[in-house]
Amino acid sequence: MSAKAHGSAPELTAGSGAAASGCAASREEAVAVLYQAHALGLVRLAYVMLGSRQAAEDVVQEAFLGLYRNWGRLADTSRALPYVRSSVLNGCRSVLRRGRAGRTSAPPDIPAESAEAAALTADEHRAVMRAIRRLPDRQREALVLRFYLDLSDAQIAADMGISAGTVRSTIYRALAALGQMLGTSS
């Protein structure tokens, strides 16, 4: 499947959106326009991280509220989108750290004895997502940033606050674990 088939990721990695940088726009207008332009992509990002639509929407709402409150403190309002994306990721981490969403609302785990079969059925994408949701939080986050947002090692490292080397080893471990769960090899 083409990476663009469901392409919602690119708008989250492009430069921050001219709408947010207009000098004449009020804070409310700027945040509202940014929300209108990017909420879908950000909710999708949070959703693949958390596995819960409600939690994803809450995290994004909270992130935009934070942006709204801190608008005056942004040194460079053209960085508003990276700021809010970082807030969404932090919100997801907070939720995941406490095990609140995702894993409990995700589909049931893949029974080990049927893992190979699951990778071969028509529902293989859902099987892959189930397996992804069984990964440790850090591994899942690294995979989402790499394979959904297509971020580089350095960008993922900056977002996650880890080294690029650790990014690579984390993704390596995650793919190995997925391969194990799905009965394929990376």
Next chain:
Amino acid sequence: MNTLEDLVRSSIRQAAAEITPGSIPPLSLGDAGAGVRPAAAATRPARARRGRWSRVIIPLSAAVAVSAVITAVLAVAATRPAGAPAGGSHTADSRPGADRRADAAATLRSQLLDDFFPATGTQFAIGALAEGTIQSLEWSAASRCVVRQGFHAPRPLSALAWARGLADNSQFPDLARIAQTHQLGTGASITGNDVASGARGFLAAWQGCQKAADRVFRPVQQDSSGRLASAWMSIVTRIQASAQVRTAVPGLQACASRYGWPANPFGYPPSRPMRSFGDFANWVVGHLDGAELRGASPAEMSRLNRKWARIFVTCARPIVMLQERLQVAARRSFLRQHGPQVMAMLTQAVRIISRAERRYGVPPGATPG
């Protein structure tokens, strides 16, 4: 690109597409606070659950277990082929302080062993210290780099600060720590926000500096090291999904039932029957989230933390002990099988990190000593 990566990419994008355009609720700003929907309050960091003990318990547990780890390292060393190097250059170092450096290198080596090949929650916590050391040194190196470019240095972050964010209760729960601290939380991870300075151009400079700093440590975590660590994690995953471990899940559920399973105050019903240790861990933590969501006082949160930490340890102990027993045995076998490669990998890592410590050990802005 290989097949698994393609599958992951397309699966994530397909899952994301479940959120359709037009289905997003409108932004509710209210008066910058009043407009927050009640459920959104749950996304606030759980500061009430972070006690001061979470800041000191990892080194305590690490100290207790270090001797056992060193034994394991020596066991690995015993499998080294005759004539192979015995360790880092410190073995021939007769300068003043050589003993101290050798001790530090031995400790670092044992931490690195657990970083790459954890079999227990305690080992995972010890390994996090090595990871924290690397991150802290990278941070320090990047800080010096941005200072040279005219920016202020970000606040210094210690190895322990990094290590705190790395605990993994779902895969390597550290029951000893939880029992001792009565805390399920481990403290916040360090994120990109920690480098925010507000200065224009800072972030780009920081990322460039971090990339340069990363090159120093890249050999520690790539290629053969990554492959060995990945092979080990596959073994752990297989053990935790094994039929032998799954036989312990009904017992875990029975224990949880004594404390109300599957009632969940947070509202997400757990899967029934319990399928994994992760289900149990999420259910326990859900009680604390539920209380926090309802606005429980710090005193009440403290009481609940003690209660649920005790339940967590009581119910989890049998299955965690089983997992750890199997993982410890598997690790022994794994290290025996890959001893020479592991020793070479540890020796190289210690050499790189020790060199970086001498160069970057005191970050700008920190008080030496």
